Amino acid sequence: MRDKTNWEENTLINNIDILCLEKALKIYVNSDIVIMTHPSKWKEIQEYLVEVHKIDKIKIINLELFDKFISCSKLRYDLRIQDDSLSFCCAESLLQGKLPKVSLDLEDPEKCINSLLNFRDSLISKIKLNIEEEYCIGCPSLIEDYWIRPANSSRRLDCSMTAPCQYNCCYCSMHKQLSGFKNIRKFSFSQFEPLLETLRQRKIINKNTKIVWVAGELSILQQNKIISFFELEKLDYIASNAYIYSAEISEVLKNNHGVLSVSLDAGTPQTYRKVKGVDYWEQVIMSLKNYKSDSIRISLKYILLEDLNDTYEDISRFIYLAKSLEVEKVVLTRDVTKEIKLTPERMQLIELFKELSIKLGISYVIYAHLNNSIESQNII
Ligand code: SF4
Ligand code: SF4
Numbered sequence: 001m002r003d004k005t006n007w008e009e010n011t012l013i014n015n016i017d018i019l020c021l022e023k024a025l026k027i028y029v030n031s032d033i034v035i036m037t038h039p040s041k042w043k044e045i046q047e048y049l050v051e052v053h054k055i056d057k058i059k060i061i062n063l064e065l066f067d068k069f070i071s072c073s074k075l076r077y078d079l080r081i082q083d084d085s086l087s088f089c090c091a092e093s094l095l096q097g098k099l100p101k102v103s104l105d106l107e108d109p110e111k112c113i114n115s116l117l118n119f120r121d122s123l124i125s126k127i128k129l130n131i132e133e134e135y136c137i138g139c140p141s142l143i144e145d146y147w148i149r150p151a152n153s154s155r156r157l158d159c160s161m162t163a164p165c166q167y168n169c170c171y172c173s174m175h176k177q178l179s180g181f182k183n184i185r186k187f188s189f190s191q192f193e194p195l196l197e198t199l200r201q202r203k204i205i206n207k208n209t210k211i212v213w214v215a216g217e218l219s220i221l222q223q224n225k226i227i228s229f230f231e232l233e234k235l236d237y238i239a240s241n242a243y244i245y246s247a248e249i250s251e252v253l254k255n256n257h258g259v260l261s262v263s264l265d266a267g268t269p270q271t272y273r274k275v276k277g278v279d280y281w282e283q284v285i286m287s288l289k290n291y292k293s294d295s296i297r298i299s300l301k302y303i304l305l306e307d308l309n310d311t312y313e314d315i316s317r318f319i320y321l322a323k324s325l326e327v328e329k330v331v332l333t334r335d336v337t338k339e340i341k342l343t344p345e346r347m348q349l350i351e352l353f354k355e356l357s358i359k360l361g362i363s364y365v366i367y368a369h370l371n372n373s374i375e376s377q378n379i380i
Contacts, residue, residue: 025053034061038146069128072141075100075120079204080158081192086116089141090160093336097137106191109198117152153203156210157233163187163216167241168277169263171303171335187215189222193229200232210236219244227252237261243280245287250294259328260291263301267317271309288325298327304334304349306341315349319356329363 019027033055035045049055074089087101100123105112126133127142136142164187165172199205211230218226218238227235227248236258238249253260262284266272269281291298300322304310322330332353334340342350350366357364 021053025055032059032061040146068144068146070130070142070144071124071127071147072136072139072143074141075124075127075136076147077155078158079116079154079156079199080160081195082160083162086112088120090158090336091139091141094140095136095138097133097139098135100135104195106195109195112195113198113202113204153206154199154209156212157199157205158212159192159215161187161192161215163221165217165241166220166243166278167217169265170275170277170308171305171337173337187221189226189229196229205233207232207234209233212237212239214239217241217243219246219249223248234258239263241276241280242284242287242291243278245290250291250296253296254294257297259297259299261299261301261331262288263303264318264321265301265303265305266309267314267319267321271311271314275303275305275308285321285325288327292325292327298325299329299331300325300327301331301333302353304332304340304346306338310346310349312349312352315352316356319353319360319362322362323360327362329365330357331365331367333367 033049035042037045046057046060049060050057072089074091078088080087080089082101082104085101085104087099089099092099100119102112102116102119123133123135125131127136162173196205205211211233213226213235214237215221217240219240223246234256235252236256238253238258239261240246240249242260242262249260252258264272264284265275266281269279272281272284273279288298288300300318302309302315302318309315319330330353332350340346354364354366
């Protein structure tokens with residue numbers, strides 16, 4: 001039986017009839033009842049069954065799907081593909097320990113996936129039991145919470161392979177290898193297809209998996225091929241420099257209710273040129289307007305960079321621009337490959353980012369590694 005509010009009666013889930021509670025209690029008068037829910041709700045449901053439906057407490061079973069212990073949602077539910085590895089996250093710069101990953105072997109995807117899953121399960125157990133190991137140490141994502149048993153399907157798959165881009169952002173590792181249109185042919189999505197297909201066959205990725213595309217610039221790659229490959233999943237987050245407005249990207253994001261993430265990192269064309277290495281400000285603003293007129297959800301990012309864009313003028317213009325573009329949210333973060341000195345002046349800029357967002361009614365996120373606490377506010 002299921003909660004009537006979420007599931008329609010007379011529907012079949014995995015060939016099982018969905019019944020509302022009242023009907024099920026009438027049909028299965030002498031059955032035991034198993035409650036599968038978050039522990040914080042269990043007692044409330046038990047009391048409801050006893051008091052309202054007069055069910056004997058002894059017949060109510062708590063199936064412990066959840067346990068409280070230290071773990072990390074990325075380790076449990078995410079996957080990340082890079083050129084040479086399979087991992088779960090990109091938290092390397094935040095760690096005192098090692099990033100959990102296995103070598104990527106595109107010739108033998110089965111073996112590679114098995115070793116990743118075995119590694120993950122053993123690491124989750126060790127962290128849970130507080131057994132000393134060398135991975136994930138110091139990561140702020142490790143928290144004590146209620147965790148469901150690990151499932152083998154992934155909620156999110158990050159495609160972070162090195163792929164070409166026409167930009168030259170000062171903080172990007174990709175552009176040093178593959179910048180410029182001339183390198184577009186160097187990227188072959190096909191070589192990753194057997195791996196992705198194996199993940200699909202093993203149901204590690206499925207129709208509920210959110211695909212995050214942060215590999216180079218999708219609008220200049222084998223765009224249609226990549227988009228159509230992920231038709232069975234949800235291509236739901238695409239990082240783009242937005243130099244090119246792409247109707248295909250717009251359509252896929254719209255269908256999946258996905259997000260276009262654009263790292264603008266500036267409030268003026270001059271700063272944009274210094275940070276991004278190109279002079280495409282006007283073009284990008286035009287593309288963002290086009291995406292907006294397609295009703296695409298846009299997340300506008302600001303990577304705070306020492307002595308480049310850490311000025312009052314840039315940050316305030318950025319927030320006002322975000323307001324005029326009606327973006328869904330603004331994000332402040334830092335270049336994760338470098339330390340940033342959080343001087344009182346820079347802390348004031350972080351405050352400015354927050355206060356101006358609030359004043360103009362824009363949802364914002366300030367990432368944990370910038371000022372030691374994740375701050376966000378959704379404005380509805
Ligand atoms: S604990 Fe940190 S390093 Fe480990 S998987 Fe999670 S996010 Fe990555
Ligand atoms: S736009 Fe993105 S992929 Fe391109 S150079 Fe900048 S950070 Fe790198």
